[in-house]
Amino acid sequence: xxxxxxxxxxxxxxxxxxxxxxxxxxxxxxxxxxxxxxxxxxxxxxxxxxxxxxxxxxxxxxxxxxxxxxxxxxxxxxxxxxxxxxxxxxxxxxxxxxxxxxxxxxxxxxxxxxxxxxxxxxxxxxxxxxxxxxxxxxxxxxxxxxxxxxxxxxxxxxxxxxxxxxxxxxxxxxxxxxxxxxxxxxxxxxxxxxxxxxxxxxxxxxxxxxxxxxxxxxxxxxxxxxxxxxxxxxxxxxxxxxxxxxxxxxxxxxxxxxxxxxxxxxxxxxxxxxxxxxxxxxxxxxxxxxxxxxxxxxxxxxxxxxxxxxxxxxxxxxxxxxxxxxxxxxxxxxxxxxxxxxxxxxxxxxxxxxxxxxxxxxxxxxxxx
Amino acid sequence: xxxxxxxxxxxxxxxxxxxxxxxxxxxxxxxxxxxxxxxxxxxxxxxxxxxxxxxxxxxxxxxxxxxxxxxxxxxxxxxxxxxxxxxxxxxxxxxxxxxxxxxxxxxxxxxxxxxxxxxxxxxxxxxxxxxxxxxxxxxxxxxxxxxxxxxxxxxxxxxxxxxxxxxxxxxxxxxxxxxxxxxxxxxxxxxxxxxxxxxxxxxxxxxxxxxxxxxxxxxxxxxxxxxxxxxxxxxxxxxxxxxxxxxxxxxxxxxxxxxxxxxxxxxxxxxxxxxxxxxxxxxxxxxxxxxxxxxxxxxxxxxxxxxxxxxxxxxxxxxxxxxxxxxxxxxxxxxxxxxxxxxxxxxxxxxxxxxxxxxxxxxxxxxxx
Numbered sequence: 001x002x003x004x005x006x007x008x009x010x011x012x013x014x015x016x017x018x019x020x021x022x023x024x025x026x027x028x029x030x031x032x033x034x035x036x037x038x039x040x041x042x043x044x045x046x047x048x049x050x051x052x053x054x055x056x057x058x059x060x061x062x063x064x065x066x067x068x069x070x071x072x073x074x075x076x077x078x079x080x081x082x083x084x085x086x087x088x089x090x091x092x093x094x095x096x097x098x099x100x101x102x103x104x105x106x107x108x109x110x111x112x113x114x115x116x117x118x119x120x121x122x123x124x125x126x127x128x129x130x131x132x133x134x135x136x137x138x139x140x141x142x143x144x145x146x147x148x149x150x151x152x153x154x155x156x157x158x159x160x161x162x163x164x165x166x167x168x169x170x171x172x173x174x175x176x177x178x179x180x181x182x183x184x185x186x187x188x189x190x191x192x193x194x195x196x197x198x199x200x201x202x203x204x205x206x207x208x209x210x211x212x213x214x215x216x217x218x219x220x221x222x223x224x225x226x227x228x229x230x231x232x233x234x235x236x237x238x239x240x241x242x243x244x245x246x247x248x249x250x251x252x253x254x255x256x257x258x259x260x261x262x263x264x265x266x267x268x269x270x271x272x273x274x275x276x277x278x279x280x281x282x283x284x285x286x287x288x289x290x291x292x293x294x295x296x297x298x299x300x301x302x303x304x305x306x307x308x309x310x311x312x313x314x315x316x317x318x319x320x321x322x323x324x325x326x327x328x329x330x331x332x333x334x335x336x337x338x339x340x341x342x343x344x345x346x347x348x349x350x351x352x353x354x355x356x357x358x359x360x361x362x363x364x365x366x367x368x369x
Numbered sequence: 370x371x372x373x374x375x376x377x378x379x380x381x382x383x384x385x386x387x388x389x390x391x392x393x394x395x396x397x398x399x400x401x402x403x404x405x406x407x408x409x410x411x412x413x414x415x416x417x418x419x420x421x422x423x424x425x426x427x428x429x430x431x432x433x434x435x436x437x438x439x440x441x442x443x444x445x446x447x448x449x450x451x452x453x454x455x456x457x458x459x460x461x462x463x464x465x466x467x468x469x470x471x472x473x474x475x476x477x478x479x480x481x482x483x484x485x486x487x488x489x490x491x492x493x494x495x496x497x498x499x500x501x502x503x504x505x506x507x508x509x510x511x512x513x514x515x516x517x518x519x520x521x522x523x524x525x526x527x528x529x530x531x532x533x534x535x536x537x538x539x540x541x542x543x544x545x546x547x548x549x550x551x552x553x554x555x556x557x558x559x560x561x562x563x564x565x566x567x568x569x570x571x572x573x574x575x576x577x578x579x580x581x582x583x584x585x586x587x588x589x590x591x592x593x594x595x596x597x598x599x600x601x602x603x604x605x606x607x608x609x610x611x612x613x614x615x616x617x618x619x620x621x622x623x624x625x626x627x628x629x630x631x632x633x634x635x636x637x638x639x640x641x642x643x644x645x646x647x648x649x650x651x652x653x654x655x656x657x658x659x660x661x662x663x664x665x666x667x668x669x670x671x672x673x674x675x676x677x678x679x680x681x682x683x684x685x686x687x688x689x690x691x692x693x694x695x696x697x698x699x700x701x702x703x704x705x706x707x708x709x710x711x712x713x714x715x716x717x718x719x720x721x722x723x724x725x726x727x728x729x730x731x732x733x734x735x736x737x738x
Contacts, residue, residue, distance in 0.1 A: 022695070305711075307737075309728045311721060324710045324737050326391070326725040329718030333699070337711060341693045342674075342704070344713065349698030352680060356695040359678045368676075368693050 004134045006108045009049045010098045012199075013042055013062040013070060013116040014088055018357035019283045019350070022341035023319065026065050026369050031116040032073060035287055042116040043073055048123045049114065052130065059102075060116075061085065061094040086240040092212070092254040093219055093246035095201075099208040100227035109205040110138050113251075118198070119290065121277025130202070133272050136170060137202035140268075141210075143256070144202040145173065147195025147271040148278045153185035156282060158197040158252065162271045163264040173269040175260050176252060195271055197252070198278060211255045219246040284334040284350040288317040301327075315347065341368060373503045375477045378418045379467045381568075382411055382431040382439060382485040383457055387726035388652045388719070391710035392688065395738050396434050400485040401442060404656055411485040412442055417492045418483065421499065428471075429485075430454065430463040455609045461581070461623040462588055462615035464570075468577040469596035478574040479507045482620075487567070488659065490646025499571070502641050505539060506571035509637075510579075512625070513571040514542065516564025516640040517647045522554035525651060527566040527621065531640045532633040542638040544629050545621060564640055566621070567647060580624045588615040653703040653719040657686040670696075684716065710737060 017030025024030045031042040039047065046058065060082040062070055067084040074082070085094065095113050102109040112130065120126045133144040147160045158179055162171035176197065180188060188194035203211075212220040222242045229235040247254070260267045281287050291302045300315035305325040308318070313327035320337040327333075334350045336343045345353060360369045386399025393399045400411040408416065415427060429451040431439055436453040443451070454463065464482050471478040481499065489495045502513040516529045527548060531540035545566065549557060557563035572580075581589040591611045598604040616623070629636045650656050660671045669684035674694040677687070682696035689706040696702075703719045705712045714722060729738045 022693075306709075307734065309725055311724055312718065320711050322709075323706075324391075324729075324734070326710065326712045326714075326722070328712070328714035328721050328725065330702070330713050330715060333713065335711070335713055337692075337706070340675075340691075341695065342689050342706060342711075343695045343697070344699050344702065344704055345695075345697035346699060349681065352697050353695070355680055356678055356697065360693075365676065365693070 002131065003052050004110060004138060006106055006138065007053050007110050007112060007134050008057045008059060008098075008102055008106075008205075009046075009053050009112045009114055010095060011042065011045055011058065011060045011114050011116045012091060012094060013060050013066060014085060014094065015115075015117060016357075017117060018354040020287075021353055021357045021360075022336055022338045022343050022368070028069060029066055029117075030281075032066065032069050035281055036119050036290065040073055041119070041281075042070065044119065045114055045116045046074055046077070048120060048126060049112070049130075052127055052134075056081075059083070059098050061098060063088060085243060087244040089243065089246045089248045091251045092216060092249045093223060093243065095208065095251055096212045096216070096219060096223045096246075097226060097243070099205040099212070100223050101230055102205045103209060104227060104230065107206065108138070110134055111201075111203055111205055111208060113199070113201045115199045115280075118278060118280050121279075123276075125276040126274075129272055129274050129276060132168060132170070133202045136270055136272075137204060137207075140204075141207045142203065143207065143211075143259070143267075143269045144170070145256070145269065145271050146198045146200040146202075146274045147171075148198050148274050150189050150194065150196050153182060153189045154196065155179055155182055155185050157280075159185075159188050160195045160197050160271050162193045162195060162273075166270060170270040170272050172264040173260055173267065173271050174264045176257050195273060196278075198274065201251070211259065215255050215258055216247055216249070222246050282351070284317055284336065284345070284353065285347045288315075288334065288347060291317075303327075317347070371500065372421050373479060373507060375475055375507065376422050376479050376481060376503050377426045377428060377467075377471055377475075377574075378415075378422050378481045378483055379464060380411065380414055380427065380429045380483050380485050381460060381463060382429050382435060383454060383463065384484075384486060385726075386486060387723040389656075390722055390726050390729075391705055391707045391712050391737070397438060398435055398486075399650075401435065401438050404650055405488050405659065409442055410488070410650075411439065413488065414483055414485045415443055415446070417489060417495060418481070418499075421496055421503075425450075428452070428467050430467065432457060454612060456613040458612065458615045458617045460620040461585060461618045462592060462612065464577065464620055465581045465585070465588060465592045465615075466595060466612075468574040468581070469592050470599055471574045472578060473596060473599065476575065477507070479503055480570075480572060480574055480577060482568070482570045484568045484649075487647060487649045490648075492645075494645040495643075498641055498643050498645060501537060501539070502571045505639055505641075506573060506576075509573075510576045511572065512576065512580075512628070512636075512638045513539070514625070514638065514640055515567045515569040515571075515643045516540075517567050517643050519558050519563065519565055522551060522558045523565065524548055524551055524554050526649075528554075528557050529564045529566050529640050531562045531564060531642075535639060539639040539641050541633040542629055542636065542640050543633045545626050564642060565647075567643065570620070580628065584624050584627055585616055585618070591615050651720070653686055653705065653714070653722065654716045657684075657703065657716060660686075672696075686716070 017024045020030045034040045055076045058077045064084045137144045159177045161174040163174040164172050229238045303318040305320045307324040310327045312329045314331045316333045318335045332347045334345045386393045389399045403409045424445045427446045433453045506513045528546045530543040532543040598607045672687040674689045676693040679696045681698045683700045685702045687704045701716045703714045
C-alpha cells in the first residue's frame with residue numbers, strides 16, 4: 001500500500017461512554033472495552049490504521065483517568081505522544097494542540113482525526129478511502145471529512161449535505177447539519193446527498209492551525225504557547241495552566257460550520273462518501289444489533305455467560321460472564337452484570353443508561369462510576 | 370397457654386422448592402431460606418409451634434441432602450428425631466412412619482403435620498386455632514385439617530368443601546377437591562364453604578395408624594417393621610431397605626379423599642376455618658406480593674441489593690445482594706442473582722422457574738441445582 005510519510009493519526013480517546021455502564025467506568029471508558037471481538041475499540045482503531053503509519057507517528061489525546069489504561073493497551077505507541085488534557089475542552093483545542101505540536105516537527109504534516117470508539121467492518125476499504133482523503137488533504141488548504149452513507153433515518157447523528165463532485169470520488173460539502181428530527185432524517189435518507197458525520201477528518205496541520213487562528217484566535221494563541229514549551233521543563237506546567245483557558249468547543253461548531261457557510265466553492269471542505277461498515281456502537285442496543293447482524297442467532301439473543309437457558313425468551317442482550325443465566329418469559333431486555341453492579345433495561349430504553357451514571361455522579365458513588 | 374402433653378409436631382421438610390431457584394438448591398431448599406424476615410422458613414415453623422411443645426417432642430422428616438442444613442438451623446431439636454428418608458415417598462409413608470414411631474412411646478400421641486415452607490402472619494391466632502384442633506383430634510378417631518379461608522380464586526391449591534358445623538367452630542368435611550379451573554375456583558370463593566387445603570393436619574397416632582392399615586395395608590406393614598427396629602442396630606439398614614418399597618402417595622390421596630367419600634357424618638374429618646394470614650409463598654411472584662403487602666413500596670418494587678436506582682421502572686422484585694442494581698424502563702420483572710447464577714423472569718411467568726431446574730437436572734449441571 002502506498003503510504004504518505006507525512007500522515008499522522010490523531011486518536012481522540014477522552015470520551016467517557018457512559019451508555020455502556022456498568023461495563024464502562026471513568027477509568028475504563030467505552031474505547032477501552034472489547035465490545036466487538038478480542039481487541040478493545042481503541043486497539044482496533046490503531047490496528048486499522050497501522051498499515052498507513054508507523055507507531056511513532058500516532059498521537060492520542062485523552063485524560064488522566066484513562067491514560068494509564070491506554071498506555072497498557074497500546075504499548076507499541078510512544079507514551080509521550082499519549083497526551084492527557086488537564087481539562088476536557090472538546091475537540092477543537094484537542095486537535096488544535098496536535099496540529100501545533102506536529103508543525104514543529106513536520107511542516108507538511110497531514111492530520112487524521114479518529115474517534116476511538118467506533119467499529120468498522122471493512123478495514124481494507126476504510127484504508128482505501130482514507131488514502132484518497134490523505135491525497136486531497138495533502139494537496140493544500142482542503143479539509144476532508146469521511147461521510148458515512150446513511151442506511152436508516154438516524155436522528156442521533158449530525159449530517160453532511162454534499163454538493164458538486166470534485167477530485168476523485170469526493171463531493172464538495174454544502175453544509176453541516178445538527179441532529180435532525182425523524183421527518184427530516186427521512187428526507188435526508190431519500191435525498192441521497194446527505195451523509196452521517198463520522199467525526200473522521202483529514203487536513204494539513206498548517207491548514208488546521210490557520211483555521212484556528214481565524215475562528216478561535218484566543219485558543220490558537222494559547223495552544224501555540226503550550227506547543228512552544230514542548231520538550232522543555234516548562235511544558236507540563238504551561239499545559240496545565242493554559243489549556244483550561246481554551247474554549248470548550250467542538251471542531252464542528254468552531255471551524256467546519258462557519259467555514260462551510262462561505263459556500264461550497266469557497267470552503268474547500270470535501271466529503272468522501274464511505275461504505276466500510278461503520279457503526280458508532282452508541283448504546284447497548286446498537287451493540288446488540290451489531291452482534292445480531294454478525295452472528296444471526298435464531299432467537300435474536302446474545303448471551304455472554306458461563307451457560308444459559310432460555311424459555312419463551314428472545315431478542316435479549318446479556319453480559320454476565322461467569323454466571324449461568326436463565327431467562328424465562330422475557331424479551332428485548334439488556335442485562336449487564338459486573339462484579340459490583342447489575343443493569344437491567346430494555347432495547348428501547350438503553351440510551352438512558354447515561355442517566356444512571358449521572359445519578360451515581362450526583363450521589364458521589366465514585367466506586368461505581 | 371394450655372398445652373397438650375401428648376402433642377407432637379411433625380415437620381415435613383423434604384421438599385425441594387425448585388421455583389425459588391437460583392436461591393433454592395438441592396441442599397438449600399425453600400424451607401431453609403430466609404424468604405420472609407431473618408429466620409428461615411423452617412425456623413419460623415418451629416418457633417411458631419414452640420409454645421405448644423417442648424423441643425424434644427418435635428420430629429422432622431426430610432432427606433439426606435437437606436438434613437445437615439436442618440440440623441445446623443435447628444440445633445435445639447433432637448438430631449435423631451430429624452429423619453432422612455432413604456427415598457422420597459410423598460406424605461403418606463412419611464407421616465405414617467412418624468405415627469408408628471410415636472406410638473411406641475406414647476399411645477395417646479396427637480400428631481400435628483406441618484409443612485415447613487409456609488408463612489403465617491399471626492402466630493398467636495395460629496396457635497389458638499391449633500389448640501382447638503388438638504382438642505378435637507385428641508378426643509378420638511377424628512382427623513382435623515386446617516382450612517384457609519380463601520381470599521382469591523386461586524387455581525393452584527386443593528380445596529376442602531365443608532358441610533355442617535360441629536364441635537366448637539369446626540365444620541364437617543364434605544369432600545376434598547383437586548386444583549380447580551378458574552371458573553370453579555370463583556364458584557368456590559363465592560360459595561363461602563370452601564377452604565384452601567393448608568396441608569396442616571392433626572390426628573392421634575393410633576387413628577393415623579389404623580387409617581394406614583385400612584387404606585395402605587402393605588405400606589402400613591412395612592412402616593411397622595421399620596418402627597419395630599427403632600433404637601436397635603438394625604434400624605438404619607431396615608429403614609433403607611424397606612422404606613423405598615412403600616407406596617409413593619400423598620396422605621390426601623391415600624386416606625383423606627377415600628375416607629371423606631364415606632360422607633361427612635361417617636368420615637369424622639373436621640375442617641377448622643383459619644384466618645391467621647397464611648401464605649405458601651409458592652413462587653417469586655407470591656413472595657413479591659407478600660412483601661409488597663407488608664412494606665407497601667410506592668413503586669411496587671422490592672430491591673434487595675447494596676444500592677439501587679430505578680428510572681421508569683415499577684413492580685419489580687430484585688434479589689442481588691452486594692450489587693448496585695440499576696433498572697431502566699423495566700417493570701414486573703423478577704431478577705435474582707447468586708454467586709453462580711442469574712435469573713430474569715416476569716411476575717407472570719415465575720412459576721415456570723422449576724423448568725430451569727428440570728433443564729439443569731437433565732443437563733447434569735449438578736453444581737447449579
